[in-house]
Every structure is written in structure tokens, then in C-alpha cells.
Amino acid sequence: MSVFGAAERLRSSPVQSWTLAFVAFGVSLAARFLFDDVLPAGFPYLTFFPAVILTAFFAGLWPGIFCAVLGGLSAWYWFIPPFDSFHVNHQTIIALLFYACIVSVDIVLIELMHGATENLRAERAVTRNLYEQQREMVAQLKDREERQQVLQHELSHRMKNTLAIVQAVVDQSLRHAPDLKSASRTASARIMALGRSQDMLTQSNWQSADIRTIIDASLAPHVDHSARFRLEGAGMKLTATQSMGLALMLHELATNAAKYGALSNEAGHVQIAWTKPAENRFELTWRESGGPPVVPPTRRGFGSRLIERIVPGYFHGETKLDYAPGGLVVTLAGTVES
Template sequence: MTTLRLHLFTLSDRVRFSPVVAWGIAFAAFACAVYARFLFDHVLPPGFPYLTFFPAVILTAFLAGLLPGAVCALACGIAAWYWFIPPFGSFSLDTSVLVALAFYVCVVGVDILLIQVMHRAVDGLREERARSGDLVREQRRLLGEQKDRERQQRILQRELSHRMKNTLAMVQAVVSQSLRNNPDPKLAAGLASARIQALARAQDALTATDWSAADVETLVRTAVSPHDDGTGRFRIDGPSLSLEAQRSLGLALAIHELATNATKYGALLTEAGIVTILWDSPDGNGFRFSWIESGGPGVAEPLRRGFGSRLTERVVPAYFKGSARTQYTRGGLKYELEGTLRPDETDLAPD
């Protein structure tokens, strides 16, 4: 039953929005009502002039709308007055005719009014349903966005925790090794402080890119900036490459150690010394970094390996899943690092 009512109101909407169909229904309903009234005139008792006209008016008003319904009601009233209210075949007026016409006007007027009220109520329900649907869709959208934000927040929290653990572990290793390998507390504290500052400068470079990656050239220039006097002693060259956070911090530490040693013992100790820093990516995901000193005093391999050497030759290469080697020659120190440019999936998995 509910489905039938929905179909009737849907049909009414289609008819009302098509003037040709609406007026066609009005004319057809009037014609059928007149024909049916003539057809059954001989079997109907006296006093029922409007019997077939009421359904025509109601049907027209419901399907075709207010104006076609009113016109159909007017035409039906005139036809009933002329043909089926005595004296037949005339538009005479007397008390009985006025009463019959008034009765007809009241009935069809109430019918049309009720039909229009019903249509307005149904239209209002449709609009309310549409608004409710929009609200439900908007609520679902907001809930979806909230879930996305919560999921993104959880990811960011895990990523932040992962980065903090890595950074703290690196700081802990720097401090621990600096204190362990230097009997003088002041010297150890100075070394640890310098190394932590190098990490901080690398983190500044990462912060500029929301910790997603750091440009190698930016990282190199930031790391050597405390040792660069602006006279062109650093020759830096390499393609535009990006390193993720842990690799960036490791490379910054390695450059800091190399620059510190060059200042104390190598090319930066003399005015003629030059440091050439090169890098490239040979196969798309490979990474090769070179630190080449020239013009400084000759260097010899140290008898004792300190934390700086272990850092540049073991710790940092592990971040790059690769290896490193240091050559001590009469022309100066040469350091080469080879590994991967980007981490694999296991490196990216959160702790």
C-alpha cells in the first residue's frame, strides 16, 4: 500500500510539471465524466447531477494540480447545471438550483483544498527528507574526516616517537662515546656539545621539510658552515638528492667529524688547504659520498681509533646499509661512503 501511494505521488509530480499532460488529463476527465453521466442517466435516481463529476475533479486536482483541477471543476459544474439539473437544457436559477450549485461548489472546493494541503505536506516531507539526507551525508563526511585525522594523528605520534627514539639514541651514543674516549671531562664535554650542535643543525634542515627528507647540498653546506671562512676552501658539487631523516643525521655527524679533524690535523689547518665534497647516485637508489682533502699537511693513519673514526667508518655506513673507507695519504685524507639512497620497507616500519 505504501508503495502504491509513493507511485501515485510520483506520477502526480511528473504530470504537474508537464503542462500539456496536465491539461490533457483535465480535458479527458471532464469528457469522461460527461459521457458517463449521460450513459448512466437513465439508471440514476433524481437528485444526483454531480455523481460522475466529483471523481473527475478529484482526479484532475490530484494529478494535474490546482489550476487544471479548478478549471475542470468549473466545466463540470456548468455541464451538470445545463444538462442534469432541472429544468434541463438551460441555465435557469431558482432556490433548488442555487442550493445544488452551492452544494457542488462547497464539496469540490473542500476536495481541491484538501488535495492541495496534502500535496504541500508531501512536498514538505520530501524537502525534510532531502535535508535529513544531506545532514546524514554531511555527518558521515565529518565522521570520516575525524577518523582520518585520528588515524593521521596516530601515525604522526608513532613517527614522532620513532624519530625521538632515533635522535635520543644517537645523542646518547655521542655523549657516551665522547666521555668514554676522553679522560679530560672538559674536552669530552666540548666534543659532545659540538657533535650535538651538528645534530641540531641537521635537524633544522629536516624541519624545513617537515622531517620528510633533507637535500644533500643543504645538509652539507649547513654542516660545514662553522668551518667555512668564505674564501672558497670548500668545493661542493653533486646532483639534487634527498635523504630521509636518519640518513641525514648520520651524514651530518660524519661531515662534522671530518671537518673537525680537517681543522685540527688536515687541509683546514693551513691557508692553502682545500676540501672537495662530492656525491652522486649511480643507479638511482645508490648513494656515494666523497670527502677529499688537498693542499694541507700530509696525514698518517692514527695508531688508535677513536669514536670519530668508528662513527664515520661503522656507525654512519650502517644507516646507509653500506660501507665506508678512509685513506691517509701525503696529499691529505680521503673519505668515501657508499650505500643506499632510500630506506627499504623494514627501515620505514615504526618501532
């Protein structure tokens, strides 16, 4: 421990501070009596000066003043003629003023030194704090840059996936449409369905989306009265790719139902139920009823490929279509993240 550290520890303890003041005064008084015969005349305060300086430095202001006062009174009484009295004359006054001036300067200088030390310690603490803040800001900046790079990479990946899906939708719509106007209408409807799924993903930072939200957004254009759709299932998170795939699949099913199935008349309705029969497993059923009799399609277009092959791949599963006379039943089974 440094000398200033020891002084700070003693100053923080009143008991130790005042004990040091009494001990220092006692030692200085005993030394003055012990060396009275060998000390030169005219130096009654010689042993009290070190006691005052040490007490003021280690014990503090008031213990130092206390030691100085006791030392001055002791020298006045025992070592300034006439001895053993508090006689006052011009020589006594000069001697006392000299002593008071010396010890006052010593105590003031010591307190200024301690004040400067405290200021230096405070400045060092501020410097350390600023350094820690700067280091933390640098670490945060580095972390922000790394997250920005990850975000840019992720955005690039998402954009490529989205553009690939859009390209496939447009290409297949043009390829299977009877004319350009019909192709444009079909492609626009599919891209709008894809856009609605992207809106939902944007709200969750492209991480995942709730299946109920996806279904509601995908079916919203086809809801003409409250009994059209019956939804059954608990909340479940789907990945970004699964969300877009399911949105496109539901768009295709709802469009076909509006043309040929349960949504083509006022009495028809669709039941959509989804469950997790086991951990990470997923199953969704689209069941139409109340529509015209079902006739299996004679031609397989992009919508059929989307429902039967493309979307099941996003779930690592399969899709089964049942063209029952009472209504189309489509079952999507696969896996989802837990």
C-alpha cells in the first residue's frame, strides 16, 4: 500500500485518526522533555512540528489542528520562559505567532496536496470510465457492423429466393395460360398473394410468421360472408419460405374453389384445419363442401404442380388431393420447426 493509500485509510477512520493525534502529541512531548538538555535554546517547538505534519498528513485536518494546538500550549507552558506558566510578553507572542504561522502553512499545504491527490484520482477514474465507454462503443460498433453484414447477406438471400419464386410464377403462368391476358391476370394474382405473405414476414423481420395470420391474409379476398371459411388450429410458427409457399398454395386453392368449387356459389364453404400430430410434424387439411359436384381436372397446370410438388418440398413432406364428389379435400403433411 502506498503512503497516500495508508493516509486515506487512516483518514476514513475517526477512531484511528484521533488515536494517531494523541499518540503523535504524546511522543513529541516526551521527546521534547527527553532532549531538553541537548536541544539549542530558542527552539521550544522543535519536536512538535513533525508531530503536526505527520498527524495532518495521515489523520486529517482537525486531528492535525488538535495536535498543533496541544503542541503550542505545551511549548508555551513548559519550554518558553518563564517556565511552568502561561505568561504573556512580546517574546512569547512572537514565538506563538511564529509557531502558528509555520503549522498553519504546513497544514494548508498538506490539505492542498491531499486535495490535488483526490482530484488526480478522480480524473484517473473519469479517464478509466471514458476508456471503458470508448472500448464498449468500439465493441458495439464492431458488433453492429457484423450484424449489418449478416443482415445484408440475409437480405440478399431473401431477395434471391423471392425473385426466384416470382420468376417461376410468371414463367409457369405464361406457359400454361391460354392467352396473354389470362396469363397476366393469373400472374398478377399470384404475385399479389406472394406480396401479402411478404408483408407478414416483414413485420417479424423475415424470421417467421404465424400460420393463422398467413391463412387470414391469403383468404381475405375471398371472404364474402362469415360462414365461408372455418378455421381450426392452434398458433404455429412457419419459416419465411414455408409462409410464402403456403400463401401461394392457399391462393391457388381459393381461386380454383371460386371458379369450380365451394366458393362458386352462396352455399359452399371451406374448412381449414391444421394440427401437430407429433413433435415437429405438421398437417393441414383443406376441405370443401356445399359446392357443385367435383370433377377431377383433365389438365395439370402450374397451380397443380405448386400444390402437389413445390409447396410440399418447403415442408419436407407431401400433398394428397382427394376429388371426392362432395368436395375437394387437400392434405399437406410435413415438418415444421419446433
